[in-house]
Amino acid sequence: MLRKVGYKDIKREVFNRIRQNEWAPGELLPGEVVLAAEFGCARATVNRAMQELSDDGIIDRRRKGGSRVKLTPVRQATFEIPLVKSEIESKGAIYTYQLISSIKEVAPLWLQKQLSLSAYTRVQHIQCIHYADDRPYQYEDRWINHNTVPLSAEFDFNTQSPNEWLVNEVPYTNAEVRFSATISDVKIAQALEMANGEAVFKAERTTWLSDEPVTFVTLYFVKGYEMLISY
Amino acid sequence: MLRKVGYKDIKREVFNRIRQNEWAPGELLPGEVVLAAEFGCARATVNRAMQELSDDGIIDRRRKGGSRVKLTPVRQATFEIPLVKSEIESKGAIYTYQLISSIKEVAPLWLQKQLSLSAYTRVQHIQCIHYADDRPYQYEDRWINHNTVPLSAEFDFNTQSPNEWLVNEVPYTNAEVRFSATISDVKIAQALEMANGEAVFKAERTTWLSDEPVTFVTLYFVKGYEMLISY
C-alpha cells in the first residue's frame, strides 16, 4: 500500500491530465465526489486540490456548473514590491541615501486629481536619491498627504528615506503602480549621473490606506535597470 | 446569536488587530487552539484563515515556532500576462496583426546561451507587429525552439500570431520576464511608426516547458505604453 493520497498528489495528477490534454480546455471535469472516490480520499481533500488549481488560474469552478479547464490558461505572476534598501542590499551592494529636499506645500492641481484631494490640502514634497555602492540607483520624487499621515510634516527625512519610513508608519496599504519608459530630462539625468536623453525605467505608485490617499511617488531608475519576474 | 464565525471573519479580525498594532510586527500570535477557543469554532477554520494570511504575506508561520506578524509586511502583487490580442481588445480597440518575417535558422550564439541550447539547434525566427485600431502597439521579435515545438517549423504565422499560437500549442509553461526601458533604434522606430531615439518599454520573456526551453521573445511597446498593476 502506497502512502496516503494528499491534496498535493491530487493537484499534481489533475494538472498532469490537463497538461496532457486528457482533459481539454473547456471540458467539464468530474465532480469532487467522483474524484474523491477515484483517489480514495475524503471530498475535502479533493476540494483543497481543486481550489488551489482554481487560484492558480488553471480551472474555473462554479456551483452547480462544476469545474472546467480554463479556455485560456491565464498564468498569473506574483512579484514583491521590496524596499529600495532591501533591493539594493540583496544584490550585495552597499545602500546609501541622500535627501535633496523636503518641503511643506499645498498640493498642486495635478496632484489633487491624482490623489482625489480637496483643494488646499497640505502635502510633504520629498525628493531624494538612492545609491548602490555610491552609484546612483533610483531617483525618488514623493508627495505625502498630511491629512492621512500628519507625522510626515515633522519627520526629518535626512534620517531615514520616506520609502522606509512610510512602510513602517503606514503598513498594509493598497496601491496602484504604472510602469513605463521615458527619456531622462536634465534634472533626472543629473541626479542619476547619466547623459541627457537616455532611456529611463519609470514607476509611478499611488497608495491608499483603505480609501484614504496616502502618497504618490514617481521613481526613476538608472539606465540599464531591469525588473525581473518569474512565474 | 450572530451568524456562525467563518474563516473570512477570523482572517479579517486578525488582520485588523495587526493593522491596529494590537499585535505588533515580530510578535508571537496566539496558537490555533487558543484562537479557535476565542472565536468559538473548530481549529480547521482558524487554520484556513491563518494560512491565507500567510499566503498574503502578512504573517510567518512555523511549526513549533508559532505564527508571528511579519517584520516587513511584503505586499505582493499578482498580475496577469495576457495575450496581446486580449490586452488590446479589452481596451476597446480593434486588434490586427502583421507578420514581417518567419525564417528557419540555426540558433545564433547569444540565443544558445539564453535558452541553454546545444550548438546547431534549429529555431524559428519570427518578427511581427501588433496593431490597436490600425496604430502600431507592439513589435514582437521571437525565437522558437524547433526541438521542443517541432510544429513551429511548419505553421503559417500569417494566419495567427506566434503569441496566440504558442499559448494554445504549449500551455502551462514557466517563464521569466525582464522589463526595462530602451531607446528606439531605426528598425523599431520604423515598425512602431515613431521617431528615432524615443523611449520604449521593453519586455524580454524566456519560456520553458518543464526544463525544455520553448521560446525567447523580445517585445517593444509603442511610446507612451504603461503597464498597470494593482495590489
Added chain:
DNA sequence: AAGTGGTCTAGACCACGAC
C-alpha cells in the same frame, strides 16, 4: 521531547446558479 502547524477524515449543512 514536546508543542505547533500541516493535513486528513467522515459527515453535515448551506448557497449559488444552471436547468
Added chain:
DNA sequence: TCGTGGTCTAGACCACTTC
C-alpha cells in the same frame, strides 16, 4: 428545483523545529 462547490466540525495523526 436540486446538484455542485463552499464551508464547517470534531477528532485524529503526522512532521517539523525549537527547546
